[in-house]
Amino acid sequence: MAAAKDMVGSRRLVVGAHYGIGAWVGQRITALFMGVYFVGLLACLLWRGDFTYLGWAQLFAPIWAKALTVLAWGALLYHVWVGVRDIWMDYVRPVSLRLLLHVLSAVWLAACGVWAMAILWRV
């Protein structure tokens, strides 16, 4: 039973609420998805055996390949966000510096994601 001092209002816990479990599970599910995606992509490439520009670009041409690639990018960005956030939380104590690093990391990842989508939709 949660102590009254740990509650915000009557429902939301401030401590020991296991909010981190969501990120932890999410990081593992995204890892699994990316692992399957990368191995699948490599298998498709080797199976087709066409290592020219056209062969490579054709892998990303069908809409379902684009859909899977978008999902893999979403998985990558969330996975990296959780991992990098863990690193900052482990090693950086001052709140202001940690916040700055969190913001920079988020911008860094979001920019990469937008760039990746632009590339994908040119194919």
Added chain:
Amino acid sequence: MSTSAAGASSETDVAEKRSRQSFRNIHISQILAYRLPPSGIVSILHRISGALLFLTLPFLVALWDMSLTSEESFWQLSLYTQSVAVRVVLLVLAWGFLHHLLAGVRYLLLDVHCGIDKAAARNSALLVFAISLPLAAVFGLWLFGVL
């Protein structure tokens, strides 16, 4: 854990523990001198390789961009990767990716309590190196035109 072996060697274990130097909250200057078990080395390299991939993500996106944008940019990429510096960077990143992937598979298995006892965890940590390092070596040989 086998109980008979633990019982027979408990006295020598205690003696060994007494003589062994103990580290508690080691100082940052002691980090490199502290000998990690294989699982510990896999763990810290998993973090370092992850951070490396995060920091070089724009570079990797740029390579992906060159490979997909046009026939000409694909050709430029193949010229770009003739440079030894680019090849060395690619080899390091390929090792980082392989280590992160394989160590990650090991962690997923550990998370579902597969191979969680001490001996199995040590063996799987060594297995991560036994797969990632040769694969990285093969990639390196291919990259530098030996294969």
